[in-house]
Structure formats: structure tokens, C-alpha cells
Amino acid sequence: MQQRSEETRSRILESAAKLFSERGFNAASVDDICADAKISKGAFYHHFESKQALFLALLDGWLKIIDNAIEASKDKTAPETFVQMTGAFPYIFATAGNHLPMFMEFWLQASRDEKIWQASIAPYRRYHQYFTSLIKKGVEEGSFVNVDPQIASRLIVSAAMGLLLQSLLDPEGAKWEKVARESTTMLLNSLVKK
């Protein structure tokens, strides 16, 4: 029966996500992951070719979540999309504590590993392109002031990344959800034609 197999596999993924977040890619050993998932090393290498392959599998899962989020906000006007994003903040920051260290691990590994970089940077560029075309649309339909969509998109993505990074580094430093919401408002204000 492949039910057992799949449960083992997902247990490995869960434990890996947890331990990579807590300790980092290097510090979380394969033995640790096996112990946490309560499976043997044999089972581990039956399901994953290597530790790096496991990491890539984890990355894939994350990227799909982001892509779905983008997909969900199609067919809306530019300002509407921003408002919707604002609505998603509570969820993002509620789960941030769990996923963000993992994300950071992705970034770091990506900056050093060509394979991982390829897998992680392509979707991220799509993200930038999405915002660029969103703003371009907003400018063309007259709801936004005449800004350079490329630059504005970079600014938005930068602010988002920086905010996530800060909320990870210093969770108690501010009410990040509120900051995110009000920052979006501020950015939107500077974009919307009065």
C-alpha cells in the first residue's frame, strides 16, 4: 500500500521544514530529521536522493503557494488588488513566524547554490513582472499617477521583502501587521491620482 509511503514522505517534509527553520540547512542533520520524523535513514534516502533534493522539494511547495496567491488576484483593477493584498496581511503575518525562517534559508541557499538559485529566482522575477504590469495598467486606466511602473514595482517588492525580513528578525519590535497595512496605504496614496 502506498498510503504508508506517502505518510512517511510527508512526515519527512514536515520535520525538515521545522528543523531547517529552527537550525538552518547545515545545522539540521539528516539524522536529526529522521529522528524527528521517527523514520530510519534508509527510509529517508528511499524518498529523497539527497539532502539538497529534499530542500528543493520543500522550496517547490512554497513557490506554489506564492503562485496561487498571484493567480487568485487576477482580473481585478489595480487599486482593488492592493486593497485585497492588504486584506491578506493578517494571514501572512500570522503564519510568518512558522514559514519565514524557512524562507530566509531559501534565500541564503539560493545565493550560494546555482540549482536552488535557478529554482527560486525565476518565480520571484515573475512576481516583479506581475506588479509592473499591474501598475502599468493602473497608470493607463488613469487611476494611478504617471510613475515608472518598473521602479514602483521594485519599490513595492522591496518594501514587502524588507518588512517580512524585519518581522522575522525583530518580531516584538513593532506590530508588523499594522505596519504592513499602513505602509501599503501610504504607498497606495502616493500612487493613486487624487
Next chain:
Amino acid sequence: MQQRSEETRSRILESAAKLFSERGFNAASVDDICADAKISKGAFYHHFESKQALFLALLDGWLKIIDNAIEASKDKTAPETFVQMTGAFPYIFATAGNHLPMFMEFWLQASRDEKIWQASIAPYRRYHQYFTSLIKKGVEEGSFVNVDPQIASRLIVSAAMGLLLQSLLDPEGAKWEKVARESTTMLLNSLVKK
């Protein structure tokens, strides 16, 4: 003569900065650092208590650079300071390629190590406070529109961090210096009273 001693120490710091950036804290071994600095392991442990202590010494150096940059832009009006910062971008992004992976390593270590977190988060909070008071001053002296200084400061710091992060992850993805300059202009435009 302590000249030799000091040169050894700075050689260790240089090699460590280089290798930590290239390979990360864990992957860059003490032996690697010693080999690169062309000194022995005995010399290494004569100058630094541990690998972590070396890391903290490196962190201290970086934080001093930031503090000096803040110090240098005192006694100026709010918009002036922004303009001056814009002028510093070429330098920042020229040296970013060397220092940023190191910075990322700091962030990652900080998120996991209490000691390093304490050392790195305190100055970073000062940085936020600096911008808050800068914007507050701008609002009070009438050159800025009436924004919440706290929020605007968060937004600026976030954008800066995100931009640095992106330029590290995807150096060829954009002309980052230009993006930084124009983003600053855009942010400043949304702040300055017309």
C-alpha cells in the same frame, strides 16, 4: 613588536569576511580561514576565543560603519539628508557585492543565536529611531506632509533592506543603484509638501 600581531589579526578578519560571504558561516571552516590568511590554527585561537567570537568581531566592524554613516548626516534638514543618502548609493552598491552576503549571514545567525541577536538588533533599532525622528522633524518644520513618522520610517527601512536583499539575490536582475536612487526620489516625493 605588536605590528605583526595586529596584521595577523586583520588578516584573519579579512579572510573570514571573504569566506563567510562566499560559503556561509558553517561552510567556511576555521582551517579554511587559516589557510586563506596564511596563518596557523594556533595563531587563530591566539587571537579569537572561538569561531563565534570572530563572527561577533566582524559584526562589530560592520555596525560601526553604519553608525558612522548616521553620525555623518546629523545637523541637516530632513530632505537634505535624503538627498545625501541618495548620493551615497553608488558607494553602497559598489561595495554591496562584497559585504552583503556577509550581512545576510549576520541576519541568519542573529535569528538563531541570542548573543548575536542582541548585538545586531540594538543598532538596527537605533537606525529606525533615527529615521523616525528625522521624519518627525521634517513634519514639524513643515517640509513634509503630515504622515505618521513611525510608519514612514518602517517603510523606508523596509524598502532599503528589501532592495539590498534583492540586489544580493539577483545582481543582474536590475540596475540596482538606479532603482535605489529613483525609489528614494519616489518615496521623497510622497513625503515632501508641494
Next chain:
DNA sequence: AAAAACATACCGACTAGTCGGTTTATTCTT
């Protein structure tokens, strides 16, 4: 001569990955 600076050899703990063998589930044969 004393002390600081450096070199070398070494240690125990830990790591990713391997491999021969066992258990469990599925399919085929009668």
C-alpha cells in the same frame, strides 16, 4: 629570561551518504 605570538599534531564529536538485509504490501499462479 619571560612573555607574547605563532606552528603543528592531534582528538572526539559529528556528518552525509551507503549497503546488505528485513518487513510489509501487491500480484500472479494454481
Next chain:
DNA sequence: AAGAATAAACCGACTAGTCGGTATGTTTTT
């Protein structure tokens, strides 16, 4: 339906190598 044959899932001891750190000895500086 019962049993034999096959395949997938899993186990855990083992390897070969790396790591941070130390112990001990040598050179250089004062």
C-alpha cells in the same frame, strides 16, 4: 481462496571524511 513470487518500503550499522577546538612545542619580541 491459498500460497508462492515479486516489488516497494524500510531498517540501522557502517564508512570515510570534516569540523571546532586543544595540547604541546617552537620562534619572535621585549
